[in-house]
Amino acid sequence: MKKYGILLIGCGHIGTQHIEDIYYRDNIDIIAVVDTNEEKAALTASKYGAKDYGADYKAFINDPRVDIVIIATYTATHLPLLRESLANGKHVLCEKPIAGNYEDGKEFYELVKSASQKVLVALILRHNKSYNTIKSLIDAGEIGELKVMRIAQSHHVTDWERHKALLEDTSPVVDCGVHYFDVMQWFTGAKICEVSGIGNKVEEDSPRANYTLATVKLNNGCIGYFEAGWSNTIASLNVKEFIGTKGRITLTLKDLRYSDREEGDLISIYHRDNREYKTLNVDSEYKDMNAQIQTLIDMIENGTPGSPTIDEVFSAFYATIKADEAIEKGTVIKI
Incomplete structure (x- = not known):
């Protein structure tokens, strides 16, 4: 070896x-x-x-x-x-x-x-077992046709100087949004074709808007939003919900579960027709860095394309850049 x-x-x-x-x-x-x-x-x-x-x-x-x-x-x-x-x-x-x-x-x-x-x-979520499980459930028609994706990840920061330095580089919608715009395109197999949103500076000394909410439309008719904020006053929030014509899937990370954290992440599936819930426990490492580098090694040794490919990376990146622009200008941008 x-x-x-x-x-x-x-x-x-x-x-x-x-x-x-x-x-x-x-x-x-x-x-x-x-x-x-x-x-x-x-x-x-x-x-x-x-x-x-x-x-x-x-x-x-x-x-x-x-x-x-x-x-x-x-x-x-x-x-x-x-x-x-x-x-x-x-x-x-x-x-x-x-x-x-x-x-x-x-x-x-x-x-x-x-x-x-x-x-x-x-883009570490490509190597996360819970997200791969949700992708498989959507592909299998578990919730019908995917129509809406609700994603929020806001942080009540305790080290404002560190987050200020991050904001000097880029906005939350670009820094974190690349993950979730990629997820939206990965889960649907469609491309983001329209972006808009709102944002504001919650702290006066923030280099740019440190709260953003971006909305997207995909070319298959699906829509979604991504809410992100880094602030001393914003409450931490983590929402991952995928809504289809026959039901919905919700992800709760193990650290956010009220009980049974030892079972791993919790995937909840709601079926509209019988109004029943099904739950899955997934033993998933949130940031599986080893799976990620082993993917790169497989690319080196076997010529595999990787996940995500650089084309997929750039597509999600470009959509976040345009969403950031749309938020700053207060407009809707077609991609």
Whole structure:
């Protein structure tokens, strides 16, 4: 079995989530971890057994021991880090979103399309067992034709400075919306064709609107919304509901269950005809980072297209960029 040498760039919240789920796997070898805060990089290296660490990725980007670069940094750095990784012959697992604006996103997309190396963008819900279960139920006609998708994910923040830094890069509808716009297109097999929405700055010192509600129409007639906010005053909210002509499916993550959390996520299915409910327990890891990197390794070894493909990634990204524009301008945009 080949062991893949990993360079992790970014030892913050999401970078740590990546490495803690993969460092002990049989086909993974952590070569180096990098962070602009070298003390944080040293701590991460010590905790997860990295062979080296530093504050500058350039010291490791051309290391022949490195096969895969994990980019877990702020959005504005994704494109230049991708460019350098590919130039040095490395495969890439890059956090979402691919960019904070259309021009950089388009360049990212074109680089991936023309590269001989494999690139996977971290739309983690593609690797989540609960979402894959819901996708299978919808495809099997469990709730009839899917008509409405209600998705909300708002955070009552306790570290405002961290979220302010995220808002400097991009808005909630782009940063988190890429996940759920992708889910909407994945579950329906359709494309988002129209976006609109509303937004506001809840904190005076927020760099941009930190509450957004985007509405979408898909080209098969399905509609949906995605509500997201990061604020000191907004209540945390998590809604995942998929409504069809014969019923609905609701997802409750295990940490949000009132009881029986040890059973995993709860999928509730309501059938209209007999007014009955059915429940499924799914032992699902919310961010299955190992499943994600194994998908990239399968792309490398077997030439599989990956999930999502870069075309699917860019489609969801472009829809969020246009939704952000629609919210800012107070208009409806057809895609």
